[in-house]
Amino acid sequence: MSRNVPNKIYLPESKMPKQWLNLQAVMPEKPDPYINPGTMKPAVPSDFEGLFSCELVAQEFNSVDKFIDIPREIQKYFKMYRPSPLIRAYALEKELKTPAKIYYKYEGNNTSGSHKLNSALPQVYYNKKEGIKALTTETGAGQWGTALAIACAFYKMPLTIFMVKGSYEQKPYRKALMNVFGSTVIASPSLTTNVGRQINKDFPGTNGSLGCAISEAVEYAVTHPKSKYVLGSVLNQVLLHQSIVGLETKEQLALYDEYPDVLIGCAGGGSNLGGIIAPFIKDKVDGTGNPHIIAVEPASCPSLTRGVYAYDFGDTGHMTPICKMYTLGSTFMPSNIHAGGLRYHGMAPIVSKLYHDKLIDEARAERQTEVFKAAVLFAKCEALIPAPESSHAIKVAIDEAIKAREEGKAKTIVFCLSGHGNLDLSAYTNYLEGGLDDYIPTEEDLSKLRQALPKV
Amino acid sequence: MSRNVPNKIYLPESKMPKQWLNLQAVMPEKPDPYINPGTMKPAVPSDFEGLFSCELVAQEFNSVDKFIDIPREIQKYFKMYRPSPLIRAYALEKELKTPAKIYYKYEGNNTSGSHKLNSALPQVYYNKKEGIKALTTETGAGQWGTALAIACAFYKMPLTIFMVKGSYEQKPYRKALMNVFGSTVIASPSLTTNVGRQINKDFPGTNGSLGCAISEAVEYAVTHPKSKYVLGSVLNQVLLHQSIVGLETKEQLALYDEYPDVLIGCAGGGSNLGGIIAPFIKDKVDGTGNPHIIAVEPASCPSLTRGVYAYDFGDTGHMTPICKMYTLGSTFMPSNIHAGGLRYHGMAPIVSKLYHDKLIDEARAERQTEVFKAAVLFAKCEALIPAPESSHAIKVAIDEAIKAREEGKAKTIVFCLSGHGNLDLSAYTNYLEGGLDDYIPTEEDLSKLRQALPKV
Numbered sequence: 001m002s003r004n005v006p007n008k009i010y011l012p013e014s015k016m017p018k019q020w021l022n023l024q025a026v027m028p029e030k031p032d033p034y035i036n037p038g039t040m041k042p043a044v045p046s047d048f049e050g051l052f053s054c055e056l057v058a059q060e061f062n063s064v065d066k067f068i069d070i071p072r073e074i075q076k077y078f079k080m081y082r083p084s085p086l087i088r089a090y091a092l093e094k095e096l097k098t099p100a101k102i103y104y105k106y107e108g109n110n111t112s113g114s115h116k117l118n119s120a121l122p123q124v125y126y127n128k129k130e131g132i133k134a135l136t137t138e139t140g141a142g143q144w145g146t147a148l149a150i151a152c153a154f155y156k157m158p159l160t161i162f163m164v165k166g167s168y169e170q171k172p173y174r175k176a177l178m179n180v181f182g183s184t185v186i187a188s189p190s191l192t193t194n195v196g197r198q199i200n201k202d203f204p205g206t207n208g209s210l211g212c213a214i215s216e217a218v219e220y221a222v223t224h225p226k227s228k229y230v231l232g233s234v235l236n237q238v239l240l241h242q243s244i245v246g247l248e249t250k251e252q253l254a255l256y257d258e259y260p261d262v263l264i265g266c267a268g269g270g271s272n273l274g275g276i277i278a279p280f281i282k283d284k285v286d287g288t289g290n291p292h293i294i295a296v297e298p299a300s301c302p303s304l305t306r307g308v309y310a311y312d313f314g315d316t317g318h319m320t321p322i323c324k325m326y327t328l329g330s331t332f333m334p335s336n337i338h339a340g341g342l343r344y345h346g347m348a349p350i351v352s353k354l355y356h357d358k359l360i361d362e363a364r365a366e367r368q369t370e371v372f373k374a375a376v377l378f379a380k381c382e383a384l385i386p387a388p389e390s391s392h393a394i395k396v397a398i399d400e401a402i403k404a405r406e407e408g409k410a411k412t413i414v415f416c417l418s419g420h421g422n423l424d425l426s427a428y429t430n431y432l433e434g435g436l437d438d439y440i441p442t443e444e445d446l447s448k449l450r451q452a453l454p455k456v
Numbered sequence: 457m458s459r460n461v462p463n464k465i466y467l468p469e470s471k472m473p474k475q476w477l478n479l480q481a482v483m484p485e486k487p488d489p490y491i492n493p494g495t496m497k498p499a500v501p502s503d504f505e506g507l508f509s510c511e512l513v514a515q516e517f518n519s520v521d522k523f524i525d526i527p528r529e530i531q532k533y534f535k536m537y538r539p540s541p542l543i544r545a546y547a548l549e550k551e552l553k554t555p556a557k558i559y560y561k562y563e564g565n566n567t568s569g570s571h572k573l574n575s576a577l578p579q580v581y582y583n584k585k586e587g588i589k590a591l592t593t594e595t596g597a598g599q600w601g602t603a604l605a606i607a608c609a610f611y612k613m614p615l616t617i618f619m620v621k622g623s624y625e626q627k628p629y630r631k632a633l634m635n636v637f638g639s640t641v642i643a644s645p646s647l648t649t650n651v652g653r654q655i656n657k658d659f660p661g662t663n664g665s666l667g668c669a670i671s672e673a674v675e676y677a678v679t680h681p682k683s684k685y686v687l688g689s690v691l692n693q694v695l696l697h698q699s700i701v702g703l704e705t706k707e708q709l710a711l712y713d714e715y716p717d718v719l720i721g722c723a724g725g726g727s728n729l730g731g732i733i734a735p736f737i738k739d740k741v742d743g744t745g746n747p748h749i750i751a752v753e754p755a756s757c758p759s760l761t762r763g764v765y766a767y768d769f770g771d772t773g774h775m776t777p778i779c780k781m782y783t784l785g786s787t788f789m790p791s792n793i794h795a796g797g798l799r800y801h802g803m804a805p806i807v808s809k810l811y812h813d814k815l816i817d818e819a820r821a822e823r824q825t826e827v828f829k830a831a832v833l834f835a836k837c838e839a840l841i842p843a844p845e846s847s848h849a850i851k852v853a854i855d856e857a858i859k860a861r862e863e864g865k866a867k868t869i870v871f872c873l874s875g876h877g878n879l880d881l882s883a884y885t886n887y888l889e890g891g892l893d894d895y896i897p898t899e900e901d902l903s904k905l906r907q908a909l910p911k912v
Contacts, residue, residue, distance in 0.1 A: 006468070006469045006470075006535065007469060007535045007536050008469070008535075008536075010466050012462070013462045013463060013464070014462075079462065079463045079464075080463050080464075080546075080547070080838070080839055081839065090536075091536070091610070109565050110839065110840075111835070111839050111840045111841050111876070111878070112839075113878070117839075150839045153835075153836040153839075154547070154836070154837075154839065172881070172882070172885070173629070173878075173879075173881040173882070176881035176882065176884055176885040176888075177841065177878075177881055179884075179885065179888055180832060180835055180836075180841060180881070180884050180888065181835065181836060182836065376636060379567070379609075379636055379637065380609040380610070380636075380637060380638065381610075382536070383536055383537065383566065383567050383568075383573075383606050383609075383610065384566075384567045385567050385633065385636060420567070422567070422569070422629075422633075422878050422879065423629075423878065425628070425629040425632035425633060425636070426628070426629070426632065428632055428635075428636050429628070429632040429635065432632075432635055432636065
């Protein structure tokens with residue numbers, strides 16, 4: 001364990017990646033094409049252009065260019081908070097008495113509090129460039145909404161956010177953050193859209209869901225002139241933007257001749273996982289490296305470990321294209337766990353395909369009580385409160401470090417700490433007071449949902 | 457405006473200061489001595505040793521050594537979050553169309569969220585080293601309590617925090633943070649101490665005050681074996697520890713041949729202001745530099761601008777030593793403004809003396825509505841939500857940048873952004889909804905309070 005590695009490895013701004021890495025172009029086998037739910041035929045770019053900016057649609061369909069330039073304007077903004085630090089968890093290593101070296105890429109040190117800003121900025125930039133006058137989106141836990149609000153404030157772009165009603169009421173600080181940056185936040189289901197009114201009528205008093213909020217944001221965008229919709233995860237374009245996380249990580253490790261033996265990311269829609277693994281997947285494909293990659297999901301929403309690899313809708317309201325992915329079924333209602341960012345029935349098509357093709361080596365499902373236990377241990381050692389989502393990665397990193405101790409192996413463990421938990425403190429209080437449950441869906445529930453998959 | 461200055465100036469960990477700068481030893485005239493309220497004679501170190509660790513008392517009374525070594529153990533921990541970045545506010549400069557260069561030293565990128573951790577760590581370290589088994593403190597806004605909880609978790613030191621009841625109820629996230637790190641948090645006035653019980657009896661239903669919480673923490677420490685009390689501001693030792701902020705800032709600026717024309721800090725007890733100005737005060741004394749130093753306080757608690765320079769108690773309960781400082785009177789009850797960290801009737805004796813001797817050039821009192829307006833503008837430009845306390849410095853930095861524009865002068869403006877406002881979002885909501893008041897004490901109120909000053 002060489003003590004000359006600093007606690008925090010910073011890259012100079014001049015070393016920030018100037019290109020994104022496009023996993024679609026790197027993968028030996030491409031994800032299956034999107035299906036247009038109207039025609040039930042493979043979707044073409046023009047199917048998406050009513051909803052998304054043209055440049056983003058081009059990125060969504062680009063399976064040719066391995067590297068895509070990051071526009072200078074975006075680089076300029078990125079430099080306000082990037083490169084993000086890669087941190088050596090010395091205190092955690094000591095506490096665990098492990099011979100393993102533990103590194104975490106910390107994406108929480110910007111005011112949005114997570115990696116979401118990495119995709120929010122380019123999405124707003126391209127829309128602005130194409131003359132779009134307003135954006136809409138949805139947010140569940142609030143990280144994406146916050147990131148987009150910050151990016152929109154910077155580019156002076158009006159933004160309407162449909163926030164899942166349960167979160168809206170439980171997380172006034174998240175709403176306040178979006179308001180400070182000038183965004184309009186509407187609790188979903190709302191009375192603003194047809195789909196919202198219908199859901200309110202059908203399910204009086206509902207707390208809403210991400211699927212519903214997506215449908216509302218989509219309707220709002222298509223019914224307002226010069227408005228477009230943006231999405232913070234799942235899509236190929238989002239994983240492209242998040243590749244900057246992995247590219248920096250690889251470069252930071254290389255400064256100290258390090259390379260991951262084990263590489264870990266939590267997985268909800270797949271954005272931070274897809275980001276941190278990007279250059280390492282390329283290494284696997286090129287035969288220049290072979291870290292053991294582990295995706296970590298909540299036991300209550302286990303799409304990779306207990307879902308099926310099939311064509312399914314991205315939203316509950318069935319307004320989105322159909323995509324091939326690991327899914328629990330688009331009507332799956334995830335339990336009300338605190339890792340709101342991991343409560344999604346599906347998984348990014350790219351991540352799904354990589355897992356299916358064994359380029360992502362392993363997926364684990366973890367219970368939230370165990371995850372919070374790991375989070376508190378981490379917090380006390382590293383003086384950093386992790387987001388409940390990111391804490392799934394921490395749980396597995398700790399398990400791997402203990403395993404390394406038991407095996408007497410000095411492994412290098414790297415994980416993505418995708419965000420801070422400073423706005424999730426009520427969840428921590430809940431955990432400390434013994435009030436957390438572990439919700440595990442039954443096999444019966446899951447098999448029922450599978451029957452509702454669209455026939456493609 | 458040379459574009460080769462990066463957005464964020466980081467020092468490598470190897471360049472982190474290895475010594476603190478002791479303002480007491482640097483000042484041409486020393487602050488007047490503390491007075492022991494029992495004997496009404498100048499206090500000696502042994503008067504403090506029942507309450508504080510011996511090493512910290514030695515620092516409190518050290519007016520000889522200009523530089524004091526930072527123990528290696530403390531340096532090691534500091535490196536988990538220091539050196540902190542010095543950030544060039546390019547986006548704010550652009551928004552203000554100012555020829556001024558604006559830099560801010562950002563102390564909010566650690567989980568305590570402020571500069572308070574810089575003094576919490578050494579205070580816990582010295583107590584631990586001297587065999588102390590438990591610590592007590594008070595916290596108002598919560599920044600100090602959080603920082604101390606984090607430091608105590610690291611050193612595995614039990615901590616009891618008396619938190620002003622109003623804050624305790626309004627800021628459940630702050631309490632939760634301290635709990636995550638394993639501290640006990642008690643709403644003050646409590647039923648745990650004699651002084652707390654008395655205050656509850658005399659003022660049923662009171663929301664408490666910092667003065668009362670200090671008295672409770674002091675009583676708790678002296679009535680429990682092997683327990684000591686620690687304090688996060690005002691004291692000479694705290695300003696000593698905070699000098700690392702200024703030392704880093706000066707070094708970071710020097711990397712780009714910069715030096716402040718104007719240097720700004722908010723001032724409540726004086727800890728972040730005393731920290732950022734330390735090496736620049738030395739420059740003034742040595743004749744090697746002469747930045748215009750501005751202290752910014754709330755108009756509702758204007759100790760420097762409307763208080764008197766006199767001997768006074770540090771707490772409402774009159775349990776602390778008497779010190780010479782700018783004060784509004786120890787029974788002054790500050791209004792319930794959102795910059796809780798600036799609600800203190802007095803000011804650090806060192807800061808007071810520097811201001812009295814004109815080494816601090818100017819003090820300004822700002823209204824909280826104007827301060828929040830500046831904070832929101834800053835947030836939108838710099839993608840960072842500042843603490844209400846730190847926003848006082850922002851307000852004046854913006855005023856100075858506008859003045860520079862009007863004068864056509866390319867000044868270098870430097871301020872301390874002492875903490876983030878991510879846990880102060882209800883205050884922002886309050887501001888955005890037009891619910892903030894500006895409380896200004898009347899001249900009559902202030903003159904009454906002055907009559908209660910102790911006769912020394």
